[in-house]
Amino acid sequence: MSARKPPQTKTTPTKKNSSKKPEVKARSRMRRALRWSLFFTLKMTLLTVFVIALYSIYLDSKVRNKFEGQRWQVPVQVYGKLESYEVGGKLNLTELKQALLANRYKKVQRVQRPGEFALSKSRAIIFRRAFDFGAGIEASKKITLDVSNNVIKALYLDDIAVNQIVLEPLLLDRILPESKEDRVLVSLQAVPEELLDTLLLVEDRDFYFHYGVSPLGILRALYQNLKAGRTVQGGSTLTQQLVKNMFLTRDKTIWRKVNEALMALILEYRYSKDQLLEAYINEVYLGQHYANGIYGFGLAAEFYFGKSIQSLNVEQMAMLIAQVKGPSYYDPWRFPARTLKRRDLVLRLMYQQEIITRYEFESALESPLSIRKTRRIAQQKFPAYLQLVKAELSRHLSEYEQQSGVRVFTGFSITQQSALQASINQQLPALEKKTGSALQVAMVVSDFQSGAIRALVGGKKAGYAGFNRALHAKRPIGSLIKPAVYLAALERYQRFNLASLIEDKAITLSSEDGQAWKPKNYNGKYQGQVHLVDALASSLNIPTVNLGMELGLDNIAQAIHLLGYAGDIVTRPSMLLGSLNMSPIEVNQLYLPLANRGSAEQSHAIERVVNADGETLWQFEAQQQQVISAQAAYLLDFALTKVAKSGTARSLTWRLKDKNLAGKTGTTNDQRDSWFVGYDNELLVTTWLGRDDNKPTKLTGSSGALVLFAEFMKKNGVQSRLKKIPTNVELVRFDNKSGRAVSEACDNSQLLPAVTSGLVYESECEYDAKHVKKKKSWFDKIFGE
Template sequence: MSEDNKNTQNKKNKNKKDKKEKKGLKIFLIVLLLIIVITLGATVGVVIAIAKEAPEIDPTNISDLLNQTSFILDQNGNIIEKIQTKEYRTIVSIEQMPEHLKDAFIAIEDERFYKHIGVDPKGIIKATIDNIKAGHIVRGASTITQQLAKNLYLTNEKKLDRKIKEAYLALQIEKVLTKDQILEAYLNRIFLGQGAYGVQEAAQTYFSKNVEDLTIAESAVLAGIIKSPSKYALYKTIPPEEFDAEKHIEVGQIDSLGEKYIAVFNEEAIKRQRIVLKKMLELGKITEEEYNEALNEDIRSKIKPGQKKIQGISSYFNDYIKVQVIEVLMEELGYSKEEAEEELYTGGLKIYSTMDVELQRQLEDVYNNFTEVLLGNPDNIKGPAFISWRLNSTQDIIDERNNVIFYKQEHLLDENFNLIIEKNTFELTNGQLILKNKKLTPYKNNIEIADYYHIDNRKNLVTHRVGTLVLPEKEFSINEEDKTIIISNKFLENNPDFYSISENGDLLINEKYFYRHKEGIAQPQSATVIMDYRTGEIKALVGGRNVEGLQVLNRATSAPRQPGSTIKPLSVYLPALDNGFTAASSIDDIPHYNDAGELWPNNWYSGYRGIHTLRKSVEQSVNVNSVKVLEEIGIQTSMEYLGRMGIINNNDPTKDNFITSAENSVNNDENLSALGLGGMSKGITPLEMTAAYGSIANSGTYIKPITFTKILDKNDNLLIDNTPEENTVVSPEVAYIMSDILRTTVTNGIAGRAQIPNMTTAGKTGTTQDKADAWFVGFTPYYVTGVWIGNDSPQIKLNQGSSIAAQLWKIIMTRVHDGLENKKFEQPANIVSLNVCSQSGKLPTELCKHDPRGSTVITEIFVQGTQPIEFCETHVELEIDTTTGKIANKYCPKEYISTRIFIKREPPYNPKDHNGIIPADYQYTAPTEICDVHDEKNAIEEFLENEEDEEDNEKDNEEEDKEGIEDIEDFPRKDDEKDNNKDIEKFPKKDNKKDDENINEDNNT
């Protein structure tokens, strides 16, 4: 083929190939277009479908939606509280809001707010780019309108369809509302931390001022909180026990949902504020001068936490309902804490509580008349009621080291509540104020002020908490050598009202520069929980005495205290009954020693009483026996059962009050004192104690306490079905034995004051060292109830022990059981009753009936299979030489020998080994020594003496015979030898070898 023909053919082939490629590309483009159209159509279809699922809205009723709130209902569905609407969200008009406040929120949340139509595509692109550059989410793309739509109409679930619904609803809202109406609704609805919804409530929460009075700096702080209320709130709240004056800066006291917290300054809020201010400057919302002024404003010194008071039939009970609702929403629905709180306060929920309103009213009535119920007319009380205190010469309350715990009110504050600094404890030098006064405790970041007290007209001791001096950190310093406080002249110049000088020369610090609890807290305090142990439902609860003002610290749920002897049935005796002990097991109350070789523990009575059954050890609350049983079963066994009863949380130790060695290797509760006597590091709450005792009453099954049974959402759909957790602690049989022991602790033991008239009653008292806490926890066939009494400051003691708690328990439960039929605890089938010896816990012998104290045969109950099958060996019969009190030997004269019944201790007890300490029953203990006074030599000497006496007697008789021979001859003669032989034959011959064996056996005994 020629070259031309080849070129021509190549061109034809190339054209064919190009045509094929163009055709393939055309087909590909057509297919791609079809895919895009189909995908777009599908996407549009999905979006339309999702949008159709969005709730129908009427944007004109937004003000009504802002007031939509949740309800708590009683067990019958009657409303008992409309949750916190007025206290936590106050609606204000946009005209009341300063411009710089609105500008701050728009600048940081939605800078194009006045330009977009509800959705901001430009903002979405910009946010996407910023997030890609940062590698994580640094800004959101939701507009203010979208955020409002979500808050009003949608949930917090993080799903794509929610975002689509959110955008759709935002477009709908923008059609009918002006931008100012949207902004007003948004600023009244947003959550700003610490339970504050809306800018007005936030202004009160953080600064105790109205929204119109907020400065640029304060407004920027609030706007900064939106991104993360938990991270950027102006202060954080921590429990008092976690407060560290070296690390934290206290700015006030907070009572939230029945729990007391210390409010501490949050530096993160200021860092976020600076970002907001910079953005405001960039957008031209503030000038350079305003920017610098706001940066230099000392926000910390302006923080003044507002106090939130919650109304309702029982803030204590309802507060705990709210706590549990928040926890369940977080655990079961995956909400964050902020989202759960938002749902609770604004979600329109219907929460069905377990409260029995009638029982709650009865309980509150007792607490409203606390002093009168327990002591009668307060006028007859010298006062303060129930308190045992120590006062110094100036009537300040002092501790055992003579340190002031509470100052008398007039010693700390003047009539205008200014702080008194005595004239010899301060000086003004070079414009600086130098303070050195015991009422002030300086730390690196703040200065604490002492607390004070007064006695009210009902003879209650009322204590008042005082916070720290509100001073900028840079405006004071501490001299480390003598701990003097030096306040700068700059601060004094800028705050001329900080102090004044009284007529007598004292320095008076203005009361506006520190926080004080005005109403005070009545002491002693108390808490009670009433629970249906079969369901776990709390029926009534009071967390404190409301004497002057509202006290919202819930001591029933949030204030653990040392349980004292009420811990013994839980940590010692119930585990013991499940691990080889019986109610009849014998335990010897004799001296016991700690690791240092010191006598420990002491009993509540003086000395030691000797052998007890386990039942009697509980009835008499014998400390020694509790420790000895705990030693035998082991610390780990005790902890295992406390875990079953909800006192130890093995899955999350941060959620319990028990301190394990893993949490603190030095100071923890894994010891005999904590578990055997109740001397725990933090303690246990009344609710925890009540629920744990409920597991005994409920046939050995623990049920976690609940305050509500179900939650419906705003559309009455079931949101939560609250079925309580439960687990087996012990068998019903073991639980019944423990219940019966606690019953006789009331009928026969030291808890007699708790006995409810005509009602089966079981329970245990508890008093901590020096009467800082008094307890009674017990149950009936109907309810389990725990009562605690004590002062918030354990350094102030009660003037009575657990008897006062038992008395209060009886008063409460008598009212609760009014009209209820008396019943016995339900006894399982395989419980057997048996006669045993109280000294050995075994089957009795004839000797047990003849104990010198009376018969020791008692009737006891046992789980089938655990009853004793051996006979008592504790009672023994011995021949005793009455002149020595020792075991008689063969040489002891018969006239000195007495057969007696004793108890034989195992191991033997020797007072010489215990510094001469003698238990009360020691006189009945079998001697272990053989008489060493009468032996062979003494017997011979005595025999010879007796022979001489007989010879003398014979001589005397002979003389008498001679004198009276004539009389004798009047009678027939007697064959003396024959008669004597007959008399001797009446007695068996003596086996000396056998006697020796008996003496050796007795000696071994």
């Protein structure tokens, strides 16, 4: 028998157990979901942090590259001459006044702020603006100059006696980059404290306490706006505004706000508050000048008021800060009432926070906007000179280097440029009326010792930026070439001296193709023989041709190249009378060694170029090369001085009375070109007059170009030429008939400087019976000889 299985008992779950099971399962699912959610959140958080970190690294790189590199395509700033004054130096207070006004200084009764000056008959007080002269920003200082009889007797810098002071140069122009973003970079030290305090008050009063983003500032701005019933404060920090202007677009999206906040935090971490504030001062958008944006307070001060930022008064500062909120909405030319209301609101905040006094507040409220009359900024005042600067700058710096905020210091003199243009305005209309012709003009003024070009005019219309005749009009130079011919002779002192006799008779020369050339003297007369010095002083053609042919055309060409002409020369006889074509600036270079006692410098406009950090990128290096002998230079200078005293330029003896100058006239065929080159002890001036259609002018060098030269020298002031006799040159007596040196004085002789080395002396002058009249006695008169 098989055993029976015990009967299985079927258990029925209780009600309690059946309800517990789903609850446990639900808890389990919840735990698993919670665990999954936590892990997912953690993973996503880590992933987010990782992505944000990577993105922050990218933003950090972007911020650093921009902020530490070339932040802006800043215009090239071109400055004039650094004006230096020292005790004992000459100074005309009237000229100083004109220069200060041109540099946008304001004449006042009492000097109180940078950019102001006061004058009396014997004293000038100038509050010099802060400026970087190349070794860092020099703070604004008060300068006092005591002057007597146009001589500086004492100098004071902040009431401390000094021997020398320097004024900041005139800003000639800004050369804009391709971006068309115009800026005037200013340092934080150069910004008035009232402007900085008010800017922080209105835009971000917690700037020095937050880390780039300020929730408290947002709440405060919201409260102030609700309280005022309009928007009076913004919620963004200055750092956020800087990020928006410098790195981001103006799109109003959440993503842009995220980027703005992140980059603001990065900027605050990387850089100091002062660095950020200075960047903001130079970056903020403050208006539009047609196609060009106005960026930064430095340019805005000039754009709205025609002033430097240091010269702004209280109400003008308030208006600029009002522009931050919306330059288009608060455009003072289009919406003056709206702008005035916003300005007065800023002024009220300044008074409430005790940035200004009650008197300043009430006075500012009553003042008009005082903006410039029109939006259009005046065109360049000196376009001809700027063309020369740009041409030189392109040779010294690449286009990329020119976009890094470089400053260019030139030799430009506002005093001499003004005198040049005034001379043209005064004399040219009379010359045009006299000739019945529409004349054009070009003039170049240079310091012949340094080679620096001080002033330049490329046409008769001031401020015209068209064809620059001083640089690009190549015309025949006529008799201006003659000093090169005589120089070649005087360098050969064993054969020639100032008393050497040269044939002055009609000649005919034949060219290679058989054509005859018959040069003539200007007056059509001939003297048979003339002394070398007189041939040059009277600008005689025939003696010059004879001398040049005797020396050889190749030797003449070599002399022209030695003087500084770099172009090719076709050696033919007509070159001896100036058939060469040169521009006025090339002629000016040709005469530099003659004026500078044989030492040549390259004529130039640019003296020095520095970058935004004050490092010198390029600087003119003086050569002081003696290209011709000091003896020949002295003898030629003696002859050119005689040109001004008794030769073709003798009208200078009454135009500039009792002044010692030298120069040379030049007239081309049919009087198509009128030239004059003249110099005193400091300046070399080249003048050309003519017509653009190349028709005759009816003017010679002495009746045309010389008139403009004399007027300029009269206005500028003449430094009479001083002569220093070089070694081996002495005054020697020469027999007029033979041209030879004699050891004893006689009636028919003259004293001339000459190189004495190897000079042969005759014992006495030649006796010429035809020129000596024997005195008859009373016995001879009655009874005959």
